[in-house]
Amino acid sequence: MDFSITLSWPGGSRSFDANSELSVLELAVAAGVPVPNSCQRGDCGQCKAELVLSDGIPPTAEKIVYLCMTHSLTPSEYRLKGDPFRAPELVRAYRAKVRSIDRITENVVRLVIVTPPNKFMEFCGGQFARLTVVDGITRDYSIASVDPISREITFYIRLLNSGKFSNWLTERATVGQLLQMRGPMGCFALLEQAVGRSWFVATGTGIVPIYALLCRMDDDHSRLCGQKTLLWGNRTEGDLFLLDELKTVCAAKDIAFQVIFSQDERHPKARVTDILVKQDLADSAVYAAGFSQMVCDVHKLVLDRGLCESRFHADIF
Numbered sequence: 001m002d003f004s005i006t007l008s009w010p011g012g013s014r015s016f017d018a019n020s021e022l023s024v025l026e027l028a029v030a031a032g033v034p035v036p037n038s039c040q041r042g043d044c045g046q047c048k049a050e051l052v053l054s055d056g057i058p059p060t061a062e063k064i065v066y067l068c069m070t071h072s073l074t075p076s077e078y079r080l081k082g083d084p085f086r087a088p089e090l091v092r093a094y095r096a097k098v099r100s101i102d103r104i105t106e107n108v109v110r111l112v113i114v115t116p117p118n119k120f121m122e123f124c125g126g127q128f129a130r131l132t133v134v135d136g137i138t139r140d141y142s143i144a145s146v147d148p149i150s151r152e153i154t155f156y157i158r159l160l161n162s163g164k165f166s167n168w169l170t171e172r173a174t175v176g177q178l179l180q181m182r183g184p185m186g187c188f189a190l191l192e193q194a195v196g197r198s199w200f201v202a203t204g205t206g207i208v209p210i211y212a213l214l215c216r217m218d219d220d221h222s223r224l225c226g227q228k229t230l231l232w233g234n235r236t237e238g239d240l241f242l243l244d245e246l247k248t249v250c251a252a253k254d255i256a257f258q259v260i261f262s263q264d265e266r267h268p269k270a271r272v273t274d275i276l277v278k279q280d281l282a283d284s285a286v287y288a289a290g291f292s293q294m295v296c297d298v299h300k301l302v303l304d305r306g307l308c309e310s311r312f313h314a315d316i317f
């Protein structure tokens with residue numbers, strides 16, 4: 001194919017030859033542009049970009065695409081929200097050691113690992129690390145916290161039936177075991193733009209990147225976020241974890257916090273979408289994290305409620 005594709009970002013751009021057999025993500029990575037990515041199947045949203053020109057013409061409405069699922073058949077330009085060359089500077093490989101493994105609810109394990117004495121991993125709230133354990137099983141997990149003194153890194157991991165990493169955690173992982181880690185990665189971050197109201201929406205372990213985002217929110221970002229609400233959907237009270245920590249950070253940062261249960265007899269049955277559907281979101285930003293079905297439902301609903309696409313941020317597991 002004798003046309004090119006352009007990938008641009010604030011402060012830079014790169015053009016490369018098109019090839020309809022490869023996704024735009026594959027072409028960009030082959031051309032040396034380290035576009036953030038994870039699942040490579042349109043689930044995680046890491047490779048999100050905006051189509052700004054197709055065959056020289058801007059689309060009639062804002063058009064967000066996942067580059068891993070996009071094959072360009074005409075000369076096109078896609079715009080990334082952040083500079084892809086900036087984040088990878090901080091991505092490093094670490095040999096880490098398991099410090100503790102605690103089953104804190106029926107289905108959630110807190111995994112704490114520690115990096116060697118001279119290797120401390122900085123991260124921004126909302127980022128994740130890529131863990132590789134025995135047999136090369138590699139999965140991404142949001143970083144809940146990094147302790148600068150002990151160098152302990154904490155993850156909260158939902159156990160899935162027959163999941164490979166889940167099985168490693170419950171059956172084979174032991175304290176002291178070595179694993180490989182790459183990180184930090186990801187661009188789930190707060191907007192640099194003032195809005196009237198910010199909604200932080202999570203289900204299950206989707207609360208982890210949101211918790212980290214809120215912990216690291218400084219006063220400037222807090223002001224830009226306007227009025228702040230955290231909605232956390234769970235099935236029952238038994239699914240809750242990190243609750244005291246969440247209450248503390250919400251109290252300190254003036255964030256209204258609501259936990260919603262979908263299947264607990266002691267509480268009215270509700271979903272996070274039941275709250276959002278009643279809102280006018282024209283002057284809001286929405287940050288959603290969790291399994292893809294929930295994030296897709298929230299995405300569709302908030303756009304219907306007037307939210308502008310560029311103010312929707314997702315971290316999809």
Ligand SMILES: Cc1cc2nc3c(=O)[nH]c(=O)nc-3n(C[C@H](O)[C@H](O)[C@H](O)COP(=O)(O)OP(=O)(O)OC[C@H]3O[C@@H](n4cnc5c(N)ncnc54)[C@H](O)[C@@H]3O)c2cc1C
Nearest residue numbers: 044139140141142157158160161162163164165166205317
């Ligand atoms: C950026 C990012 C951050 C994330 N952060 C977190 C986090 O903080 N906490 C968290 O819990 N998760 C997080 N995840 C999800 C995590 O990466 C894993 O996908 C998840 O833990 C499942 O891994 P697993 O190896 O246990 O399951 P997998 O082996 O990947 O399997 C997933 C599911 O598919 C089913 N399955 C697998 N193979 C088949 C098959 N052949 N046929 C039918 N079904 C099959 C399994 O039974 C299981 O239910 C994150 C993901 C991303 C992309």
Ligand code: FES
Nearest residue numbers: 038040044045068
């Ligand atoms: S890498 Fe494209 S959506 Fe996950």
